[in-house]
Amino acid sequence: xxxxxxxxxxxxxAGASILAVFFVVAIFAPLLVPYSPxxxxxxxxxxxxGYHWLGTTIxxxxxxxxxxxxxxxxxxxxxxxxxxxxxxxxxMGVFAGYVGGLVDTVASAIxxxxxxxxxxxxxxxxxxxxxxxxxxxxxxxxxxxxxxxGAKVLRAQAIALRERPFVQASRVSGxxxxxxxxxxxVPNMLxxxxxxxxxxxxxxxxxxxxLEFIGLGNIxxxxxxxxxxxxxxxxxxxxxxxxxxxxxxxxxxxxxTSLGLLxxxxxxxxxxxxxxxx
Amino acid sequence: MGRSxxxxxxxxxxxxxxxxxxxSGALVVTLWIAITVNFVLPxxxxxxxxxxxxxxxQGKVSPTAMHAMQLDFGLNTKxxxxxxxxxxxxxxxxxxxxxxxxxxxxxxxxxxGETLPWTLGLVGFATILAFLLGTGLGxxxxxxxxxxxxxxxxxxxxxxxPFGLLLGALPSFWISLILxxxxxxxxxWFPVGGGVAAGVGLLTGPGFVSLINxxxxxxxxxxxxxxxxxxxxxxxxxxxxxxEDYVKFARSKGLHDRTVAVHYAARNxxxxxxxxxxxxxxxxxxxxxxxxxxxxxxxxxxxLLNAVENQDYPLIQGIFLIFTVALLLANFxxxxxxxxxxxxxxxxxxx
Numbered sequence: 001x002x003x004x005x006x007x008x009x010x011x012x013x014a015g016a017s018i019l020a021v022f023f024v025v026a027i028f029a030p031l032l033v034p035y036s037p038x039x040x041x042x043x044x045x046x047x048x049x050g051y052h053w054l055g056t057t058i059x060x061x062x063x064x065x066x067x068x069x070x071x072x073x074x075x076x077x078x079x080x081x082x083x084x085x086x087x088x089x090x091x092m093g094v095f096a097g098y099v100g101g102l103v104d105t106v107a108s109a110i111x112x113x114x115x116x117x118x119x120x121x122x123x124x125x126x127x128x129x130x131x132x133x134x135x136x137x138x139x140x141x142x143x144x145x146x147x148x149x150g151a152k153v154l155r156a157q158a159i160a161l162r163e164r165p166f167v168q169a170s171r172v173s174g175x176x177x178x179x180x181x182x183x184x185x186v187p188n189m190l191x192x193x194x195x196x197x198x199x200x201x202x203x204x205x206x207x208x209x210x211l212e213f214i215g216l217g218n219i220x221x222x223x224x225x226x227x228x229x230x231x232x233x234x235x236x237x238x239x240x241x242x243x244x245x246x247x248x249x250x251x252x253x254x255x256x257t258s259l260g261l262l263x264x265x266x267x268x269x270x271x272x273x274x275x276x277x278x
Numbered sequence: 279m280g281r282s283x284x285x286x287x288x289x290x291x292x293x294x295x296x297x298x299x300x301x302s303g304a305l306v307v308t309l310w311i312a313i314t315v316n317f318v319l320p321x322x323x324x325x326x327x328x329x330x331x332x333x334x335x336q337g338k339v340s341p342t343a344m345h346a347m348q349l350d351f352g353l354n355t356k357x358x359x360x361x362x363x364x365x366x367x368x369x370x371x372x373x374x375x376x377x378x379x380x381x382x383x384x385x386x387x388x389x390x391g392e393t394l395p396w397t398l399g400l401v402g403f404a405t406i407l408a409f410l411l412g413t414g415l416g417x418x419x420x421x422x423x424x425x426x427x428x429x430x431x432x433x434x435x436x437x438x439x440p441f442g443l444l445l446g447a448l449p450s451f452w453i454s455l456i457l458x459x460x461x462x463x464x465x466x467w468f469p470v471g472g473g474v475a476a477g478v479g480l481l482t483g484p485g486f487v488s489l490i491n492x493x494x495x496x497x498x499x500x501x502x503x504x505x506x507x508x509x510x511x512x513x514x515x516x517x518x519x520x521x522e523d524y525v526k527f528a529r530s531k532g533l534h535d536r537t538v539a540v541h542y543a544a545r546n547x548x549x550x551x552x553x554x555x556x557x558x559x560x561x562x563x564x565x566x567x568x569x570x571x572x573x574x575x576x577x578x579x580x581x582l583l584n585a586v587e588n589q590d591y592p593l594i595q596g597i598f599l600i601f602t603v604a605l606l607l608a609n610f611x612x613x614x615x616x617x618x619x620x621x622x623x624x625x626x627x628x629x
Contacts, residue, residue, distance in 0.1 A: 011439070011440070014440075112304075112308070113308060113311050113312070113315075115556070116312070116556070116605060116606055116609065117312060117315065117602060118560065118563050118564075118598075118602055118605050119560055119564060120560070120563060120564030120567055121563070121564075121567065121582060121597065121598055121601045122598065124567070124582060124583075124586060125319070125586070125594055125598055126319075128586040128589075128594070129319065129320060149557065202446075202447060206447070206449055209449055209452075210449060210450075210451060210564075210568055213449075213451050213568070214451075214568075214571060214583060214586075215587075216586075228451070228452065228455070231455075232455070232572075237455070237458060237459045237463055237470075238463075242459055242460070245452075245455050245456065245459060246456065248452075249449055249452030249453075249455070249456065252447075252449050252452065253444065253447055253448050253452070255447075256446075256447025256448070256449075257440070257443055257444045257447040259447070260443035260444075260446055261440065261443055264439065264443055264510065271514075
């Protein structure tokens with residue numbers, strides 16, 4: 001995997017461009033919002049206009065400002081979760097797979113159990129047990145339920161690399177296990193690790209929004225998930241406030257698709273069989 | 279020669295049986311772990327939700343009922359944690375999932391039994407439809423790409439891959455809301471929620487029509503969100519297979535591209551895709567819960583939300599158990615089917 005290949009992959013570039021736009025919006029959100037996203041001082045139920053580009057909510061909040069602000073939560077949760085999930089996968093998948101033996105047996109058994117526990121119901125139940133969910137509770141819950149699949153994939157790859165001559169050579173020369181994993185194994189499976197990272201981010205973004213939609217996050221945060229929660233609570237459907245329903249979900253779908261594109265494209269680049277030239 | 283054939287046949291059957299036995303063993307162990315997790319989880323949580331719950335119900339129900347509830351929940355303070363655990367295991371094995379608090383005195387197993395058919399119907403239908411449509415589209419994309427690699431450039435593939443990715447990134451609850459608003463509410467093509475019109479017998483003609491009408495939008499949503507994965511998996515697998523020597527050989531024999539794609543490549547590509555059913559079912563089950571919530575569909579996902587909102591822990595535990603058992607069984611059946619049709623798995627298992 002190298003930069004030239006990524007730059008020449010249209011899907012990777014499309015995903016990265018969309019994501020970059022959302023990142024810029026998230027970083028400069030305080031400068032971009034026309035009004036405070038939490039202010040409730042406007043006439044409720046206004047249709048889109050020059051003053052309120054996307055109209056106002058039933059509670060008199062500016063929808064456009066909320067959409068802009070919501071970018072922050074999704075990207076923050078997505079990337080923090082993906083980082084933590086990748087770290088767990090590094091230990092439970094790559095390291096355990098490389099070391100083998102008892103460590104691997106135990107790690108595999110744990111991974112297999114997490115793999116069959118139904119993630120979403122578990123997510124809902126954990127979030128419900130840990131009431132008063134701050135964003136960090138959501139992150140913890142998402143990380144616990146979201147790491148297993150990738151760990152299994154990475155483990156298989158680490159095992160395949162274990163017997164390669166260059167790995168054996170460094171083992172014979174007495175390098176430590178973590179040193180070998182980090183300098184020889186990981187760089188040689190970087191494509192799959194990066195691809196998995198984006199897959200985990202996608203899972204996290206959707207999971208966060210879903211939990212918040214059913215009221216298991218902090219409903220006072222301004223995120224796309226809580227916007228849809230309030231739209232549902234405020235009977236946006238009956239009131240015909242379809243912009244309030246449409247835009248936050250559309251943003252979620254766009255961020256999700258960009259993460260999916262990156263996940264897919266990096267996998268494609270790392271896997272020679274899927275490459276364009278045959 | 280006949281004798282050696284018989285021997286290899288016997289060996290093959292042995293491998294098959296041994297493989298399935300191994301898988302059944304794993305099934306039982308995983309099941310036990312899931313049940314244990316289910317027992318431990320509420321007890322690990324801060325503030326002991328079980329006690330909080332009893333505190334909430336204190337005074338609302340009579341002391342006798344309270345005592346009965348404690349017994350029902352296996353929360354006998356005289357037996358220790360281990361005793362409770364043994365009781366819990368015994369109860370689960372005998373199908374006793376306790377009594378719901380929010381629907382007291384309804385039994386958890388009764389509530390689950392009432393809602394499960396709705397969910398199974400929807401999940402079963404949507405999974406089969408999504409698999410057929412998704413693998414079909416994935417095959418088509420790879421075939422156009424593959425033969426284009428033999429010729430280059432394919433609109434079908436450049437369009438279908440982002441389409442599949444988009445489907446995989448759609449929040450199921452949002453698609454449900456949008457369809458509910460535009461198709462059910464504005465256009466009025468379908469009812470806006472529920473499982474069947476009130477007061478209609480399920481087994482009558484109008485009842486059946488009403489059933490289909492109510493299930494249509496949830497089923498469409500579920501099919502949409504789970505189809506993306508099948509498109510992408512099938513497409514990638516098919517592309518790998520198209521690079522195999524026997525495909526090149528078939529082409530070099532001068533067989534028609536379509537014959538090669540369907541009879542040589544697709545048949546071999548679809549089996550490993552099928553093996554990803556575990557991953558797909560996870561997505562389907564997750565989507566299903568949200569879809570039922572938005573459409574007020576009387577399935578187990580909607581029941582889960584009610585249980586969570588009412589902090590009905592016996593019901594939450596029971597539902598989680600059913601989800602786990604259902605997923606495990608589905609995986610086991612898919613595995614068994616896979617072993618029956620693909621000899622490579624048997625060989626792999628024997629080694």
